Amino acid sequence: MSERWVLALADDGRGALLVPVDGAGRPLGDAVREPDLVAAVRERPEVYRWVWRSTAEVYPRLLAAGVRVERCYDIEDAEQLLLAHEGRLGEPRSAAAAWARLQQRPVPPDPPQRAAEPGSQSSLFEPGPVHVPLEGLLEVYADQLRRHAGALHPGRMRLLTAAESAGMLIAAEMNAAGLPWSAAVHKQVLHELLGGRYAGGGEPRRLAELADEVSAAFGRRVRPDLPADVIKAFAQAGIRIRSTRRWEIETLDHPAVRPLVEYKKLYRIWVAHGWSWLQDWVRDGRFRPEYLPGGTVTGRWVTNGGGALQIPKVIRRAVVADPGWRLVVADADQLEPRVLAAISGDPGLTEVAGRPDDLYQAVSDRAFSGDRDAAKLAVLGAVYGQTSGDGLKNLALLRRRFPRAVAYVDDAAREGEEGRLVRTWLGRTSPPAAGAEEQGEAGIPMLPEEGATEGARGAAATDLGGGEAGADEWVPGYASTNSRARGRFTRNFVVQGSASDWALVLLAALRRATAEMAAELVFFQHDEVIVHCPQEEAEAVVEAIGAASLEAARIVFGETAVRFPFSTAVVECYADAK
């Protein structure tokens, strides 16, 4: 009933070798050779988890033939997570490398990552990495299962690799589905914003007009897209600026400011999401970016080409559901502070995050006399490591009411400054400080002593429980610029990364909940998901999102009181969701 099979592609590139395994990865019987990968999988619906080298290698072929699988285990993705957890991130992560390490053979370096071509059919035609036979995959898989047992929290580590493997399936399915995209609407938006294009290329009319206005304001020809030119022009007008960033330009009193800022905004649309982007990335009414789960160190996804995670708000008008279908746009409310409540166990913040109300308002009622903006700045400052201006004052107020939450991120920052590794809730581990080995700047990266760190953290948090504000405030001391930057990184890492952990499990739960529907997951952006579904299914999808949120909270954080509410909108056009 719950069968687990390990599958290796045959070296003819079409067939497969496969064998059922037990819970420790030991083969149950002889391997089977099948002439056709797709048929081999399709004919075994009873298989509960497919174990393979790389989802990106196998699954697009199955999807192209209309075959979906319930679960998988991606060996190379797990290798990456396990190596990081073991503090060995620099070592090659390929299955071939892992096998070579086990056999004490020379370890091959990882093949270089190739950038995606616009509209390319993902990894289907990429040059294959070093082939690893079934025998090798079996050895590596069994070893990885053992290594999970050696993790700081084995159960969480197993959940992490399972969730990331689910993410690999979802990414491949989203790549195959594509985001519904109306080229006609996109062109209309571009025309409204930028005006027509001149024959023979060059910038569109509106940009040319704005550039002329900028030049007129300076009394000489200035190219607004060249920072050096703009800085020189302002200098000649008697205004010294350090950069041409918008927030700096906007403080100036000069007639060039308005057209310059407008130019920068539209220029950005033109170069990043203009006509050539449309040409490159949209085909047959779908935008197909190539999602890479775990593409960032914190576990957030990236896309390889197309800039799918940076679609400007105005361009979202082009995301339009098929006729009779809807987009269910679901956005997790204040995800990171809620995650901080769950991982730190701070009683006050957990209480605040245990309700679906606006979290920043609740925080401000308790610690900021109802000043929501101050509360939000303080929370984000604590998570991002802001330590200047009002941030410091606000942080002190936050610390008084939510000491354990602030201590949690402060601890992470200190560990980073000391050159240590930090981990997310499920065990995703920060990379070592760059160049730490050579320079000794931040010391040799080392793993926290297992158990000791958590004990110390728990004790510190307890001590702070009733303390006065600032009584045990962490002071950066003599930390260098580099190590402070490192501290900001690790401070953010534990929160952003744990949020990624949770979001992955949420996605997997949502995928399972919608498996029998016509609905398809078409977009995922850190804390936001879009489901494309027939209009009649929309309400069921909204319900499924709520249920998946509860399930993800329970699976990831256990019996926490923290809730993760979503704002959901059922719309025909993405731009109407907010």
Next chain:
DNA sequence: AGTTTCGGCGCC
């Protein structure tokens, strides 16, 4: 000529 870095801004 080809490759890498920088500046700026889009998203979270």
Next chain:
DNA sequence: AAAGGGCGCCGAAACT
């Protein structure tokens, strides 16, 4: 005194 995390994308500038 200064002190803001993670990404991708583009063209220009700075390299080799």
